[in-house]
Amino acid sequence: MQRYIKKILEARVYDIAVETPMEEARGLSERLANRVLLKREDEQPVFSFKIRGAYNKMSQLNEEEKARGVITASAGNHAQGVAASARHLGIKATIVMPKTTPDVKVSNVRRLGGRAVLHGDTFDEARAHSEKLMAEKGLVYIHPYDDPDVIAGQGTIAMEILRQESGPIDAIFVPVGGGGLIAGIASYVKYLRPETKVIGVESNESACLALAMEKGFRDKLDQVGIFADGVAVAQIGEYTWEVAKDYVDEVITVSTDEICAAIKDIFDDTRSVCEPAGALGVAGMKKYVAREQVSGQTLIAIDSGANVNFDRLRHIAERSELGEQREAIIAARIPERPGSFKKFCAALGKRNITEFNYRYANDQQAIVFAGVQILPNNGGREELMAEMGEHIEDVVDLTDNETAKLHVRYMVGGHAPANVDNEVVYRFEFPERPGALMKFLNKLGGRWNISMFHYRNHGAAYGRVLVGLQVPGDEHDQVGQFLEEIGYTYFEETDNTAYKLFLG
Structure with a gap:
């Protein structure tokens, strides 16, 4: 630790970097009943602490x-x-x-x-x-995180924080990818103020530090998600792990929806738009406060960057209400007869419907896909599902179902006709560049019939694709080998509840 303290104190960053402000987030402070401060690294010349x-x-x-x-x-x-x-x-x-x-x-x-x-x-x-x-x-x-001099450079953020906030600091929430930022901050903070908690926050799609903390050594994630691309790292660094394992108090993981809600929180308080990785600190702080029920504390979140593609904002806005737990996504079976929709709406009580999708399937029953507003004064998801269950025979909560939110909500009504059999379903992440889709189709050739195809781009480096293939039962074991040859990240969704309800 002392080696890093010396390096941080001697770090040459201010020839080009600036000392960023630490601002109170008044809206978040009021909502969380704590004093919330944001360290604005998004105001660096390249809009990031890096x-x-x-x-x-x-x-x-x-x-x-x-x-x-x-x-x-x-x-x-x-x-x-x-x-x-x-x-x-x-x-x-x-x-x-x-x-x-x-x-x-x-x-x-x-x-x-x-x-x-x-x-x-x-x-x-x-x-x-x-x-x-x-x-x-x-x-x-020049390594992005796993180098002592890089770690020391990031540690200058902690030096500024302790200078800017002379009073007690209860916890600092730090985004984690490869670990350079949290290693630098933990080294300095724990040396001077060991009572201050240093808490790492990771996307649950790339929680490599949480994995290392659980196992006690640097292990590698099998798969890394791409939404929070700034922290999409499969393995914590060697130098960073040596610091983190001793001086990081805990790691909190957050979902895509929680990250989107945190981006909105930061925008509401600062009118700035941070990138997904940049909002991890706020997302983790909110989860910590809800879990520990703390109040009256001074909590700091590192707003680590603002390099977000404009096209991604539609996806972020769409998911922020779910992340703030203001909306639930549900599916329900209702009888196909007059008055059924009225009964469904009555079961919702005073809650507003934010989305409703339905298509006639047969004369016996209808399956509806709905977004429902949930607020503190009308109960959360558990109360919603309990009330719906009293009036509707078959209702399912899809709020945490990624395939339902990414694809199925835009494809409702696409049930397979009776002559579509042996269908298997896969979700892919395609590199968003010319020729990617053609590469997939050329590889597929005429081997198996494509029975379903849905593509949605969210302004990121990868497009999202949902594909149905008609594969005879005796060829199922060949599909995995074939998809490995294509080389795209994929997930099998044949048994996904949302697929079975609306598309199967």
Whole structure:
């Protein structure tokens, strides 16, 4: 710890980074009955804290290393931090980025003077290529998080926090990807104020620190989700783990919906739009307060960045009400006869319907998909489901069903005709670039008939696809092998409740 304290105190970040403000979030403070402060790292020159660590590392290179040039692999904030730092220091920088990286980020790296090399569909493929180029050209690698000088650069945030808030701090909530940010903050805070809790917050789709904490060693996640792309890391770093395992008090994981709700919370208080990874601190804080029932405390969340694609805002807005637990998604079977819909609405009491989808299927029954407003004064989901169950024979809560929210809600009424048999269903994440869909269709060829196809893009690096294939029973064991050959991330959804109700 003392080694990092010295490094943090000597870190050279302010040649290019700025000391960011810490603002009270008045709306959140009132709602949570605690004093909530936001550390506004979204106000850095590249709209992210990453510039601190990148510059601190690069400023300490010797003249021979600077002459060789630097290289890194990144799809976003670190790439821009390296490019900006290289321009300031007069160093040539090569940034390897996946081909799926949005144009706005590629353009920004080039605008900052970096050489952007697009390679592969995933970060792992980009990183492998960057390591190959490093060896071939003798470049110096600037790691996005797992380097003592990078960690020290991020630790300057903690130095500012303790200077800006001289009173007691009960807890600091820190977004976690590879761990550079939380390692730097924990080192400094626990040395000077050991009574202050340092709490990591991860997306439940990329909770690599939570996994390491549970197992006691650095293990690797089998799969990493892409919504909070700034923290989409499969394994916590070596240097970062050495700090985190001893000085991080706990890790809280949050869902996509909870992240979206936190983005809205930050917007309501600051009128700024942070990226999904940037809102993790607030999302984790809200969960902590609800769990511990604390009040009157001083709680700080790191707003770590604001590099979000504008197109993603529609998805964020759509999911924020669910994340704030103001809306529930339900499905119900009702008789196909006059008065059934009126009975269904009466069962909702004074709750408003936010969405209702239905299509005639047969003369016996109808299956409806509905969004229902839930507020503190009309009970939560449990009370809603209990009341509905008293009046409606068959009702299902789909609020936590990802396939229902991503796909099925837009496909209601698409039941398979009687002649569609042997259907299996898979959900895919396609790299969002020209040729990705054609690659899939060419691979598929005429082997199995496509019986269902739904595609929805959320402005991210990947598109979401739901596919139905007619596969004879004796060929089911061949599907997995075939999909591995295609190389796209996939999940089987044949047994998904939402699929069976509305599409099967």
